[in-house]
Amino acid sequence: MPKSITTLRCACGQFSLEVIGDPFSASECHCKSCRSAAQRLSTLPPAFPIAADNGGVPYALYRKDRVRFPDGTTTLTEFRLHDDAPTRRVLTTCCYTPVFLEFESGHWVSLFTGLWPEGQRPAPRIRTQTGDVPDGETLDDSLPAGTLTTAGFYAKLLGERIAMGFKSPKITVKEKIDA
Incomplete structure:
Protein backbone atom coordinates (compact mmCIF):
# COMPACT_ATOMS: atom_id res chain seq x y z
CA MET A 1 0.00 0.00 0.00
CA PRO A 2 1.48 3.39 -0.96
CA LYS A 3 2.37 5.74 1.87
CA SER A 4 0.45 8.97 2.19
CA ILE A 5 2.06 12.29 1.33
CA THR A 6 1.38 15.27 3.58
CA THR A 7 2.16 18.81 2.44
CA LEU A 8 3.20 21.25 5.16
CA ARG A 9 3.48 25.00 4.64
CA CYS A 10 5.10 27.93 6.37
CA ALA A 11 2.84 30.51 8.05
CA CYS A 12 2.68 32.78 4.98
CA GLY A 13 2.43 29.92 2.44
CA GLN A 14 5.52 30.78 0.36
CA PHE A 15 7.37 27.59 1.39
CA SER A 16 6.19 24.02 1.48
CA LEU A 17 7.60 20.58 2.08
CA GLU A 18 6.21 17.10 1.74
CA VAL A 19 6.56 14.21 4.15
CA ILE A 20 5.94 10.63 3.14
CA GLY A 21 4.09 8.47 5.62
CA ASP A 22 4.14 8.90 9.37
CA PRO A 23 7.15 9.96 11.42
CA PHE A 24 9.25 7.10 12.75
CA SER A 25 9.19 8.85 16.12
CA ALA A 26 7.61 11.85 17.79
CA SER A 27 9.42 13.22 20.80
CA GLU A 28 9.63 16.14 23.16
CA ALA A 37 17.51 27.67 20.77
CA ALA A 38 13.75 27.91 21.42
CA GLN A 39 14.35 30.81 23.79
CA ARG A 40 16.67 32.63 21.37
CA LEU A 41 14.45 32.05 18.35
CA SER A 42 11.46 33.38 20.28
CA THR A 43 13.01 36.85 19.78
CA LEU A 44 12.08 36.59 16.09
CA PRO A 45 8.47 37.08 15.03
CA PRO A 46 7.76 33.34 15.11
CA ALA A 47 4.96 31.79 13.15
CA PHE A 48 4.17 29.56 16.14
CA PRO A 49 5.68 28.82 19.55
CA ILE A 50 8.58 26.39 19.32
CA ALA A 51 8.58 25.12 22.90
CA ALA A 52 5.75 23.41 24.75
CA ASP A 53 4.46 24.94 27.98
CA ASN A 54 6.90 22.75 29.95
CA GLY A 55 9.92 24.07 28.00
CA GLY A 56 10.46 20.94 25.89
CA VAL A 57 10.49 21.12 22.10
CA PRO A 58 8.14 18.72 20.26
CA TYR A 59 9.44 17.15 17.05
CA ALA A 60 8.27 14.65 14.45
CA LEU A 61 11.26 12.65 13.20
CA TYR A 62 11.49 11.60 9.56
CA ARG A 63 14.21 9.92 7.58
CA LYS A 64 15.64 12.39 5.09
CA ASP A 65 14.55 10.19 2.20
CA ARG A 66 10.94 10.72 3.37
CA VAL A 67 11.08 14.54 3.21
CA ARG A 68 10.86 16.45 -0.08
CA PHE A 69 11.17 20.12 -0.91
CA PRO A 70 9.09 20.61 -4.08
CA ASP A 71 9.86 24.33 -4.23
CA GLY A 72 13.51 23.92 -3.27
CA THR A 73 15.28 25.27 -0.24
CA THR A 74 16.00 28.82 -1.41
CA THR A 75 13.64 30.31 1.20
CA LEU A 76 15.40 28.60 4.11
CA THR A 77 17.95 29.96 6.56
CA GLU A 78 19.88 28.19 9.29
CA PHE A 79 20.46 29.11 12.91
CA ARG A 80 23.20 27.63 15.10
CA LEU A 81 23.73 28.31 18.76
CA HIS A 82 27.43 28.86 17.98
CA ASP A 83 29.66 28.49 14.93
CA ASP A 84 30.79 24.94 15.67
CA ALA A 85 27.43 23.63 16.92
CA PRO A 86 26.70 20.12 15.58
CA THR A 87 23.02 20.98 15.15
CA ARG A 88 21.23 23.58 13.13
CA ARG A 89 17.68 24.78 13.24
CA VAL A 90 16.24 25.73 9.86
CA LEU A 91 13.60 28.44 9.40
CA THR A 92 11.97 30.13 6.45
CA THR A 93 13.27 33.56 5.43
CA CYS A 94 9.81 34.80 4.47
CA CYS A 95 8.06 34.50 7.86
CA TYR A 96 10.56 32.81 10.22
CA THR A 97 8.53 29.62 10.41
CA PRO A 98 10.66 26.99 12.21
CA VAL A 99 10.95 24.00 9.87
CA PHE A 100 13.41 21.45 11.24
CA LEU A 101 16.42 20.62 13.37
CA GLU A 102 19.24 18.66 11.77
CA PHE A 103 22.30 17.00 13.25
CA GLU A 104 25.49 17.14 11.18
CA SER A 105 25.71 13.96 9.11
CA GLY A 106 22.33 12.85 10.44
CA HIS A 107 20.08 10.62 8.35
CA TRP A 108 16.91 12.21 9.73
CA VAL A 109 15.36 15.60 10.35
CA SER A 110 13.37 16.59 13.39
CA LEU A 111 10.45 18.62 12.05
CA PHE A 112 8.86 21.16 14.38
CA THR A 113 5.35 19.89 15.00
CA GLY A 114 3.91 23.40 14.72
CA LEU A 115 4.09 22.89 10.94
CA TRP A 116 1.01 20.66 11.16
CA PRO A 117 -2.43 22.20 11.58
CA GLU A 118 -3.81 22.06 15.12
CA GLY A 119 -5.45 18.69 15.69
CA GLN A 120 -3.23 16.96 13.09
CA ARG A 121 0.12 17.37 14.84
CA PRO A 122 2.00 14.20 15.66
CA ALA A 123 1.76 13.89 19.44
CA PRO A 124 5.01 13.23 21.31
CA ARG A 125 5.32 9.61 22.42
CA ILE A 126 8.47 10.04 24.51
CA ARG A 127 10.55 12.69 26.26
CA THR A 128 14.29 12.81 25.66
CA GLN A 129 17.16 14.46 27.48
CA THR A 130 15.11 15.07 30.60
CA GLY A 131 18.32 15.13 32.64
CA ASP A 132 18.81 18.65 31.28
CA VAL A 133 15.59 19.99 32.82
CA PRO A 134 16.62 22.89 35.06
CA ASP A 135 16.70 22.34 38.80
CA GLY A 136 13.38 23.13 40.42
CA GLU A 137 11.34 22.27 37.32
CA THR A 138 9.44 19.01 37.19
CA LEU A 139 7.76 17.24 34.30
CA ASP A 140 4.52 15.34 34.60
CA ASP A 141 4.59 11.62 33.91
CA SER A 142 2.27 11.74 30.88
CA LEU A 143 5.09 10.59 28.57
CA PRO A 144 7.75 7.94 29.09
CA ALA A 145 11.21 9.33 29.78
CA GLY A 146 14.51 8.28 31.30
CA THR A 147 17.47 6.10 30.49
CA LEU A 148 15.63 3.07 29.11
CA THR A 149 13.33 5.25 26.99
CA THR A 150 16.31 7.16 25.60
CA ALA A 151 18.16 3.90 24.82
CA GLY A 152 15.11 2.68 22.88
CA PHE A 153 14.96 6.00 21.04
CA TYR A 154 18.60 5.66 19.94
CA ALA A 155 18.01 2.05 18.92
CA LYS A 156 15.14 3.26 16.70
CA LEU A 157 17.45 5.89 15.14
CA LEU A 158 20.00 3.17 14.39
CA GLY A 159 17.30 0.96 12.83
CA GLU A 160 16.26 3.82 10.54
CA ARG A 161 19.90 4.45 9.59
CA ILE A 162 20.30 0.80 8.63
CA ALA A 163 17.04 0.96 6.62
CA MET A 164 18.52 3.91 4.68
CA GLY A 165 21.66 1.94 3.86
CA PHE A 166 23.75 4.27 6.07
CA LYS A 167 23.13 7.16 3.65
CA SER A 168 22.85 10.72 4.90
CA PRO A 169 21.47 13.03 2.21
CA LYS A 170 22.49 16.67 2.45
CA ILE A 171 19.96 19.50 2.71
CA THR A 172 21.60 22.64 1.41
CA VAL A 173 20.71 25.90 3.10
CA LYS A 174 22.71 28.92 1.96
CA GLU A 175 21.66 31.66 4.36
CA LYS A 176 22.38 32.03 8.07
CA ILE A 177 20.54 33.98 10.71
CA ASP A 178 21.50 35.10 14.18
CA ALA A 179 19.07 35.41 17.05
Missing part, protein backbone atom coordinates in the same frame (compact mmCIF):
# COMPACT_ATOMS: atom_id res chain seq x y z
CA CYS A 29 13.27 17.13 23.67
CA HIS A 30 14.43 18.80 26.87
CA CYS A 31 18.15 19.15 26.12
CA LYS A 32 19.88 22.44 26.93
CA SER A 33 20.48 23.06 23.22
CA CYS A 34 16.81 22.78 22.23
CA ARG A 35 15.66 24.85 25.20
CA SER A 36 18.24 27.57 24.51
Whole structure:
Protein backbone atom coordinates (compact mmCIF):
# COMPACT_ATOMS: atom_id res chain seq x y z
CA MET A 1 0.00 0.00 0.00
CA PRO A 2 1.48 3.39 -0.96
CA LYS A 3 2.37 5.74 1.87
CA SER A 4 0.45 8.97 2.19
CA ILE A 5 2.06 12.29 1.33
CA THR A 6 1.38 15.27 3.58
CA THR A 7 2.16 18.81 2.44
CA LEU A 8 3.20 21.25 5.16
CA ARG A 9 3.48 25.00 4.64
CA CYS A 10 5.10 27.93 6.37
CA ALA A 11 2.84 30.51 8.05
CA CYS A 12 2.68 32.78 4.98
CA GLY A 13 2.43 29.92 2.44
CA GLN A 14 5.52 30.78 0.36
CA PHE A 15 7.37 27.59 1.39
CA SER A 16 6.19 24.02 1.48
CA LEU A 17 7.60 20.58 2.08
CA GLU A 18 6.21 17.10 1.74
CA VAL A 19 6.56 14.21 4.15
CA ILE A 20 5.94 10.63 3.14
CA GLY A 21 4.09 8.47 5.62
CA ASP A 22 4.14 8.90 9.37
CA PRO A 23 7.15 9.96 11.42
CA PHE A 24 9.25 7.10 12.75
CA SER A 25 9.19 8.85 16.12
CA ALA A 26 7.61 11.85 17.79
CA SER A 27 9.42 13.22 20.80
CA GLU A 28 9.63 16.14 23.16
CA CYS A 29 13.27 17.13 23.67
CA HIS A 30 14.43 18.80 26.87
CA CYS A 31 18.15 19.15 26.12
CA LYS A 32 19.88 22.44 26.93
CA SER A 33 20.48 23.06 23.22
CA CYS A 34 16.81 22.78 22.23
CA ARG A 35 15.66 24.85 25.20
CA SER A 36 18.24 27.57 24.51
CA ALA A 37 17.51 27.67 20.77
CA ALA A 38 13.75 27.91 21.42
CA GLN A 39 14.35 30.81 23.79
CA ARG A 40 16.67 32.63 21.37
CA LEU A 41 14.45 32.05 18.35
CA SER A 42 11.46 33.38 20.28
CA THR A 43 13.01 36.85 19.78
CA LEU A 44 12.08 36.59 16.09
CA PRO A 45 8.47 37.08 15.03
CA PRO A 46 7.76 33.34 15.11
CA ALA A 47 4.96 31.79 13.15
CA PHE A 48 4.17 29.56 16.14
CA PRO A 49 5.68 28.82 19.55
CA ILE A 50 8.58 26.39 19.32
CA ALA A 51 8.58 25.12 22.90
CA ALA A 52 5.75 23.41 24.75
CA ASP A 53 4.46 24.94 27.98
CA ASN A 54 6.90 22.75 29.95
CA GLY A 55 9.92 24.07 28.00
CA GLY A 56 10.46 20.94 25.89
CA VAL A 57 10.49 21.12 22.10
CA PRO A 58 8.14 18.72 20.26
CA TYR A 59 9.44 17.15 17.05
CA ALA A 60 8.27 14.65 14.45
CA LEU A 61 11.26 12.65 13.20
CA TYR A 62 11.49 11.60 9.56
CA ARG A 63 14.21 9.92 7.58
CA LYS A 64 15.64 12.39 5.09
CA ASP A 65 14.55 10.19 2.20
CA ARG A 66 10.94 10.72 3.37
CA VAL A 67 11.08 14.54 3.21
CA ARG A 68 10.86 16.45 -0.08
CA PHE A 69 11.17 20.12 -0.91
CA PRO A 70 9.09 20.61 -4.08
CA ASP A 71 9.86 24.33 -4.23
CA GLY A 72 13.51 23.92 -3.27
CA THR A 73 15.28 25.27 -0.24
CA THR A 74 16.00 28.82 -1.41
CA THR A 75 13.64 30.31 1.20
CA LEU A 76 15.40 28.60 4.11
CA THR A 77 17.95 29.96 6.56
CA GLU A 78 19.88 28.19 9.29
CA PHE A 79 20.46 29.11 12.91
CA ARG A 80 23.20 27.63 15.10
CA LEU A 81 23.73 28.31 18.76
CA HIS A 82 27.43 28.86 17.98
CA ASP A 83 29.66 28.49 14.93
CA ASP A 84 30.79 24.94 15.67
CA ALA A 85 27.43 23.63 16.92
CA PRO A 86 26.70 20.12 15.58
CA THR A 87 23.02 20.98 15.15
CA ARG A 88 21.23 23.58 13.13
CA ARG A 89 17.68 24.78 13.24
CA VAL A 90 16.24 25.73 9.86
CA LEU A 91 13.60 28.44 9.40
CA THR A 92 11.97 30.13 6.45
CA THR A 93 13.27 33.56 5.43
CA CYS A 94 9.81 34.80 4.47
CA CYS A 95 8.06 34.50 7.86
CA TYR A 96 10.56 32.81 10.22
CA THR A 97 8.53 29.62 10.41
CA PRO A 98 10.66 26.99 12.21
CA VAL A 99 10.95 24.00 9.87
CA PHE A 100 13.41 21.45 11.24
CA LEU A 101 16.42 20.62 13.37
CA GLU A 102 19.24 18.66 11.77
CA PHE A 103 22.30 17.00 13.25
CA GLU A 104 25.49 17.14 11.18
CA SER A 105 25.71 13.96 9.11
CA GLY A 106 22.33 12.85 10.44
CA HIS A 107 20.08 10.62 8.35
CA TRP A 108 16.91 12.21 9.73
CA VAL A 109 15.36 15.60 10.35
CA SER A 110 13.37 16.59 13.39
CA LEU A 111 10.45 18.62 12.05
CA PHE A 112 8.86 21.16 14.38
CA THR A 113 5.35 19.89 15.00
CA GLY A 114 3.91 23.40 14.72
CA LEU A 115 4.09 22.89 10.94
CA TRP A 116 1.01 20.66 11.16
CA PRO A 117 -2.43 22.20 11.58
CA GLU A 118 -3.81 22.06 15.12
CA GLY A 119 -5.45 18.69 15.69
CA GLN A 120 -3.23 16.96 13.09
CA ARG A 121 0.12 17.37 14.84
CA PRO A 122 2.00 14.20 15.66
CA ALA A 123 1.76 13.89 19.44
CA PRO A 124 5.01 13.23 21.31
CA ARG A 125 5.32 9.61 22.42
CA ILE A 126 8.47 10.04 24.51
CA ARG A 127 10.55 12.69 26.26
CA THR A 128 14.29 12.81 25.66
CA GLN A 129 17.16 14.46 27.48
CA THR A 130 15.11 15.07 30.60
CA GLY A 131 18.32 15.13 32.64
CA ASP A 132 18.81 18.65 31.28
CA VAL A 133 15.59 19.99 32.82
CA PRO A 134 16.62 22.89 35.06
CA ASP A 135 16.70 22.34 38.80
CA GLY A 136 13.38 23.13 40.42
CA GLU A 137 11.34 22.27 37.32
CA THR A 138 9.44 19.01 37.19
CA LEU A 139 7.76 17.24 34.30
CA ASP A 140 4.52 15.34 34.60
CA ASP A 141 4.59 11.62 33.91
CA SER A 142 2.27 11.74 30.88
CA LEU A 143 5.09 10.59 28.57
CA PRO A 144 7.75 7.94 29.09
CA ALA A 145 11.21 9.33 29.78
CA GLY A 146 14.51 8.28 31.30
CA THR A 147 17.47 6.10 30.49
CA LEU A 148 15.63 3.07 29.11
CA THR A 149 13.33 5.25 26.99
CA THR A 150 16.31 7.16 25.60
CA ALA A 151 18.16 3.90 24.82
CA GLY A 152 15.11 2.68 22.88
CA PHE A 153 14.96 6.00 21.04
CA TYR A 154 18.60 5.66 19.94
CA ALA A 155 18.01 2.05 18.92
CA LYS A 156 15.14 3.26 16.70
CA LEU A 157 17.45 5.89 15.14
CA LEU A 158 20.00 3.17 14.39
CA GLY A 159 17.30 0.96 12.83
CA GLU A 160 16.26 3.82 10.54
CA ARG A 161 19.90 4.45 9.59
CA ILE A 162 20.30 0.80 8.63
CA ALA A 163 17.04 0.96 6.62
CA MET A 164 18.52 3.91 4.68
CA GLY A 165 21.66 1.94 3.86
CA PHE A 166 23.75 4.27 6.07
CA LYS A 167 23.13 7.16 3.65
CA SER A 168 22.85 10.72 4.90
CA PRO A 169 21.47 13.03 2.21
CA LYS A 170 22.49 16.67 2.45
CA ILE A 171 19.96 19.50 2.71
CA THR A 172 21.60 22.64 1.41
CA VAL A 173 20.71 25.90 3.10
CA LYS A 174 22.71 28.92 1.96
CA GLU A 175 21.66 31.66 4.36
CA LYS A 176 22.38 32.03 8.07
CA ILE A 177 20.54 33.98 10.71
CA ASP A 178 21.50 35.10 14.18
CA ALA A 179 19.07 35.41 17.05
